[in-house]
Amino acid sequence: MAVFESTAAEHGGLSRPRLPEISVISPGLDPRPTTAEPKLAVKSGLVRQGSGEENTERVKVYLRIRPLTETERERGEEQGCVAVQDEGTLLLKAPKESQNMRTAERGITQSMHKFSFSKIFGPETTQQQFYESTMKTMVKDVLQGENRLLYTYGVTNSGKTYTIQGSGRETGLLPRALASLFRKLQGRLYGAMDLKPVMYQDVRQLEPGEVRVEEIRRNSLLKEDENLTSRRVGTTTNGDSGFGGLSSTSNIASQLEDTDSVCLEPDSLSHSGGDDLEEGVQFSIWVSFYEIYNEFLYDLLDASPSLQPRKRVTLRLSDDKQGNPYVKDLTWIQVRSAEEAWKILRAGRRNQSFASTHLNQNSSRSHSIFSIRVLHIRPEADSGQAMHISELTVCDLAGSERCKEQRNGERMKEANNINTSLLTLGRCIAALRHNQNNKSRPPQVVPFRDSKLTRVLQGFFCGRGTSSMVVNINPCASIYDETLQALKFSAIATQVRHSCIFSCNVCFFFFFFYLFSETLEAERALIEERYEDKITNLQKHLKKFYSQELKERDQEIEALSAALEKNKEAGSGPTSEPQGDAPRRSQRLTAQTELCKLRAELDQCRAELLTKTQELIKLKMQLEVPGSTGTLTGAADRKLEEGQRNLRQLRLDLQRLGLDLQSGERACCRNTGGERLRQALNAADETLVKQDQILVELQNGLILVKADLRRKADTLAQTQATRPQLPPSGFSAPTTPGSCKKRGCGAAASCDAENRPPQKRPFFQSLFPTRTPTRKYNTCPVEEPNVTPYSRILRSRQRSPPPSPVTTPRTLRGKY
Ligand SMILES: Nc1ncnc2c1ncn2[C@@H]1O[C@H](COP(=O)(O)OP(=O)(O)OP(=O)(O)O)[C@@H](O)[C@H]1O
Numbered sequence: 049m050a051v052f053e054s055t056a057a058e059h060g061g062l063s064r065p066r067l068p069e070i071s072v073i074s075p076g077l078d079p080r081p082t083t084a085e086p087k088l089a090v091k092s093g094l095v096r097q098g099s100g101e102e103n104t105e106r107v108k109v110y111l112r113i114r115p116l117t118e119t120e121r122e123r124g125e126e127q128g129c130v131a132v133q134d135e136g137t138l139l140l141k142a143p144k145e146s147q148n149m150r151t152a153e154r155g156i157t158q159s160m161h162k163f164s165f166s167k168i169f170g171p172e173t174t175q176q177q178f179y180e181s182t183m184k185t186m187v188k189d190v191l192q193g194e195n196r197l198l199y200t201y202g203v204t205n206s207g208k209t210y211t212i213q214g215s216g217r218e219t220g221l222l223p224r225a226l227a228s229l230f231r232k233l234q235g236r237l238y239g240a241m242d243l244k245p246v247m248y249q250d251v252r253q254l255e256p257g258e259v260r261v262e263e264i265r266r267n268s269l270l271k272e273d274e275n276l277t278s279r280r281v282g283t284t285t286n287g288d289s290g291f292g293g294l295s296s297t298s299n300i301a302s303q304l305e306d307t308d309s310v311c312l313e314p315d316s317l318s319h320s321g322g323d324d325l326e327e328g329v330q331f332s333i334w335v336s337f338y339e340i341y342n343e344f345l346y347d348l349l350d351a352s353p354s355l356q357p358r359k360r361v362t363l364r365l366s367d368d369k370q371g372n373p374y375v376k377d378l379t380w381i382q383v384r385s386a387e388e389a390w391k392i393l394r395a396g397r398r399n400q401s402f403a404s405t406h407l408n409q410n411s412s413r414s415h416s417i418f419s420i421r422v423l424h425i426r427p428e429a430d431s432g433q434a435m436h437i438s439e440l441t442v443c444d445l446a447g448s449e450r451c452k453e454q455r456n457g458e459r460m461k462e463a464n465n466i467n468t469s470l471l472t473l474g475r476c477i478a479a480l481r482h483n484q485n486n487k488s489r490p491p492q493v494v495p496f497r498d499s500k501l502t503r504v505l506q507g508f509f510c511g512r513g514t515s516s517m518v519v520n521i522n523p524c525a526s527i528y529d530e531t532l533q534a535l536k537f538s539a540i541a542t543q544v545r546h547s548c549i550f551s552c553n554v555c556f557f558f559f560f561f562y563l564f565s566e567t568l569e570a571e572r573a574l575i576e577e578r579y580e581d582k583i584t585n586l587q588k589h590l591k592k593f594y595s596q597e598l599k600e601r602d603q604e605i606e607a608l609s610a611a612l613e614k615n616k617e618a619g620s621g622p623t624s625e626p627q628g629d630a631p632r633r634s635q636r637l638t639a640q641t642e643l644c645k646l647r648a649e650l651d652q653c654r655a656e657l658l659t660k661t662q663e664l665i666k667l668k669m670q671l672e673v674p675g676s677t678g679t680l681t682g683a684a685d686r687k688l689e690e691g692q693r694n695l696r697q698l699r700l701d702l703q704r705l706g707l708d709l710q711s712g713e714r715a716c717c718r719n720t721g722g723e724r725l726r727q728a729l730n731a732a733d734e735t736l737v738k739q740d741q742i743l744v745e746l747q748n749g750l751i752l753v754k755a756d757l758r759r760k761a762d763t764l765a766q767t768q769a770t771r772p773q774l775p776p777s778g779f780s781a782p783t784t785p786g787s788c789k790k791r792g793c794g795a796a797a798s799c800d801a802e803n804r805p806p807q808k809r810p811f812f813q814s815l816f817p818t819r820t821p822t823r824k825y826n827t828c829p830v831e832e833p834n835v836t837p838y839s840r841i842l843r844s845r846q847r848s849p850p851p852s853p854v855t856t857p858r859t860l861r862g863k864y
Contacts, residue, residue, distance in 0.1 A: 107544045108166045108516040110182055111138060111535075113523055114207035115171035125524035130531070132170055138163045140532060143525040148532055163535050164542060165519070175214055179224045182516060187228045190422055190440040191325060195513025197441045197505060201470070201538060202520035203530040204411050204447025211518055212444045213393075222393065222418060222442050226386040229333065229420065229440075237384060238330040238425050332423040334380045335389050337396035338363065340500045341414035342465045348396035348416070349379040365503055372507050380421065393418060401462075413462045415469065415501050416444045439513070443505065445470065448534060472499035474537045480509060481543045514546045646729050650709060653736050657702060660743050664691055667750050687749040694742040701735040708732055 116126055129146075131139040142149040142159040152159035169178055186196040198221065200208035214220030230237075325331075337348040345363035366376040383389040401414040424436040446466040472495060479494040496506040508515045519538040521531050616638075668688055708728035 105514070105546050106166075107514070107541055107546060108182075109519060109538055109542045110178075110516065111163075111165040111168045111519045111521065111538070112173065112178065112207060112211055113169065113171050113521050114210070116523060120524055123526075125526055127525040129525050129528050130521065130523040132168050133162070136165050136168060138165065138168055138535070140528075140535065142532075143528050145525070146528040148529055161532065161535070163539055165538075166542070171523070175211075175218045175220060175224070178211065179221050182518065183221045183225050184228065186440060186516065187225050187232070188324065189514075190420070190438045191229065191232055191331075193424060193436055193438045195439045195441075195508065197443065197508035197513060197515040198518065199443035199445055199505070199515065200518045200520055201445050201534065202447060203522060203527055203534050205527075206447060206520035206522040206531075206534075208444055208447060208518075208520045209412055211520060212442055213397075223386070223390050225440065225442070226389045226420070229422075230386040230389075232325070233331050233333070236325060236329070236331050238332040238423070238427070326424075328426060328428070330425045330427055332382060332425060333384075333389070334382050334421045334423065335392055336375075336378050336380045336419045336421075337393060337416070338375060338378060339400050339414040339416045340469070340504070341401045342462060343469070343500050345375060345500060345504075346399070346414075347377075347379050348399045349381060349392065365500065372512060373503050375504065389420070412444060412446050413459075413466070415446050415466075417504065418442050418444075441505075441508070445501075448530065469499040469501040470537075472502050473505075474540060476502045476509065477541050477544055481540060484545055485543070511546075517541050646709065646732075649729075650705065650732065653705070653732070654702070657698065657739070660698075660739075661695065664695060664746070667691070687746070687753055690749070691746045694739075694746060698739050698742070701739060705732040705735055 113130060113132070120126070127143045129141050129143045131141065133139050140161040140163070142152060148157060149159055151157040167181060169181070183198060186198060190196055200211055202208050210218070210220065212220045212222050214223065339346050339348055345365070346360050347363055350361065363378055364376045365373050367373055381392055383392060396418075397416075400412070400416055419439055419441045422438045422440075424438065446462075448467055448470050475498070476494050476496055479492040483491040483494070494509070496502045496509070505515070507513060517538065519534065521534065523531075668691070705728075708731055711728060
């Protein structure tokens with residue numbers, strides 16, 4: 049079965065919420081310090097000036113495995129899933145019931161994992177041994193002016209609090225560090241009352257008078273701790289301190305039972321005296337204690353049990369003049385001995401958030417941060433220049449755990465916040481590692497600001513100090529999967545080197561870049577807002593302008609439409625070129641209407657022409673005279689010939705009219721020849737007028753001929769009367785006196801002529817009907833000298849009867 053070394057080398061970007069299941073072996077990333085790595089010159093700081101990060105130490109990551117309890121053994125939790133291979137290598141083997149084993153059986157993950165650490169401490173490791181290997185050096189560094197951070201990380205119930213604070217006589221790292229610190233400072237402590245408030249104010253940016261307040265708090269806390277210690281005897285159940293119901297004094301009391309004074313092994317006190325301390329420097333020790341609970345900061349030293357229950361005051365994070373974050377208004381208390389500091393720690397612990405979970409009856413529900421500040425003072429020098437501060441911070445992180453296993457809503461919320469802040473810590477460490485290992489690539493932003501925890505610890509990751517990590521694990525098989533995740537997280541930390549000045553600058557750069565980005569973002573939002581306003585205004589104005597324009601256009605269109613309609617109504621035809629389909633259609637309709645009118649007129653003309661033709665035919669028939677009367681009818685023949693010519697001419701004109709009408713129709717269909725149609729019609733009208741004139745002339749000629757003939761007939765009759773003779777058979781007495789009223793009595797003559805063949809019909813019989821000598825021929829020029837035959841004919845022409853419904857000849861009709 050393959051074994052993989054979990055170095056988390058493949059840990060992706062910052063956005064990946066989960067650590068990779070399997071990491072690839074990367075020999076070049078061996079996290080263990082080698083002998084070739086140079087040791088730092090402690091005095092000169094964390095890194096030597098001008099040195100690169102390659103010369104800096106890797107972050108120390110210690111692993112501590114807690115022993116199984118009897119109960120756990122009885123439950124069968126010991127399945128050999130955690131095995132120490134050597135001093136720095138741990139092997140994890142997934143137990144059967146674990147999720148990891150299930151996924152491994154499906155071939156998704158591996159069932160065995162190998163991890164490397166700076167040093168691994170097994171279950172048999174004592175508190176003293178652990179202190180000696182981890183924190184002892186750190187205390188020494190702090191006294192020499194360095195800043196150090198130690199934090200514990202692990203699953204809940206894995207021994208973090210035990211490691212830091214201890215239990216019973218098994219005192220943890222912190223009390224041992226305090227004891228060691230004060231032992232080393234024996235005879236070098238600066239008197240608290242002699243410390244000028246202004247000196248501390250310069251560093252912490254406190255208002256004058258706060259130191260005095262802190263003195264009062266210190267005394268109050270120390271007094272309360274004494275009261276607590278005296279009350280502790282017999283106190284077992286009353287766990288609520290009145291601060292949110294989260295503290296459990298009984299548990300704390302039981303933890304700290306019989307530890308009224310800090311109990312230390314003789315070894316830890318062996319390094320007494322300040323051999324390594326600078327000559328002439330005196331020291332003042334101040335402590336603070338606060339917790340991060342549900343992403344809120346609470347001062348654990350800002351409470352007195354004698355006070356009534358009240359709402360806890362949250363602290364704010366701020367940045368000092370150098371851009372380093374610090375907790376504003378945090379209580380710092382000067383302590384003069386390890387015992388005093390320990391008492392203050394215990395008093396503060398009473399305010400810490402604890403709760404009972406399914407894994408730990410007294411589980412820390414918050415990250416607690418205890419800080420020791422060492423003021424380096426030269427009494428003979430100016431206070432402002434002589435003072436230097438170093439810090440030792442010990443952070444007991446809350447344990448990571450599965451949220452789903454929390455049935456209580458409050459516990460679930462706590463677990464969520466704990467896991468989120470731990471995840472952010474992991475992201476920060478991963479980003480630091482990425483930036484250190486990939487210098488050619490653009491640096492990633494380290495998300496210190498994403499959680500309160502990473503923000504308060506930021507300075508230690510950015511060159512203001514070094515950090516050491518203690519990973520606590522519980523070898524119980526039932527929490528194997530959680531342990532595996534914690535170890536994967538810690539594997540990333542083993543890849544990180546302590547940040548040098550450059551990294552610090554990079555971090556500050558990130559910080560300022562972040563701030564700058566935020567400022568830019570705010571400005572961008574502001575500009576966007578302004579421009580949105582401007583755009584809105586512009587849109588409003590444009591809308592107004594264009595609506596006005598449209599309104600005016602509409603009005604213009606309406607006016608034009610009205611004018612067009614008016615023109616259409618007024619115009620007799622298409623006077624202008626059609627524009628668009630609608631006008632063209634209307635012009636076509638107008639032309640068709642006119643065409644209909646013209647057709648009607650033409651029909652009327654035809655009918656009249658036909659009538660005239662018939663009349664002419666009749667006249668022709670009437671004018672037909674026998675050869676003996678040729679001398680009398682010569683003029684009539686000439687007139688008749690002329691009439692026939694005119695008739696031909698009339699036919700030709702009619703033909704031309706038809707053609708014109710046809711072309712007019714075509715022009716009308718094309719909708720472009722309205723004018724031509726009009727001209728054609730005018731021409732047709734003119735033709736008709738001419739024909740009328742010709743007809744009138746013809747009729748006049750005929751009348752003249754008739755009158756002439758009548759006169760001659762009268763003369764002939766008178767001549768015959770002088771010689772009595774039988775009247776010719778062609779003459780008959782007039783039937784009625786008024787039968788010849790019209791046009792030379794042609795109708796009466798035609799009545800007789802109908803029964804005879806035309807060529808044999810006597811011309812004069814048809815022209816002169818029989819009448820009495822006293823005939824009432826009102827058109828007689830003798831009887832009516834004012835009424836000439838010409839004027840009568842003209843009158844009759846003007847009063848011509850309406851055209852008879854004579855059908856158009858087929859030949860003509862076919863043309864249309
Ligand atoms: N190295 C050890 N030797 C003996 N007992 C230990 C050791 N480590 C832890 N324990 C015991 O295990 C229990 C759980 O330890 P602790 O409370 O320190 O866990 P924790 O990780 O702080 O839990 P949480 O995160 O829930 O606060 C305690 O009873 C503690 O005394």
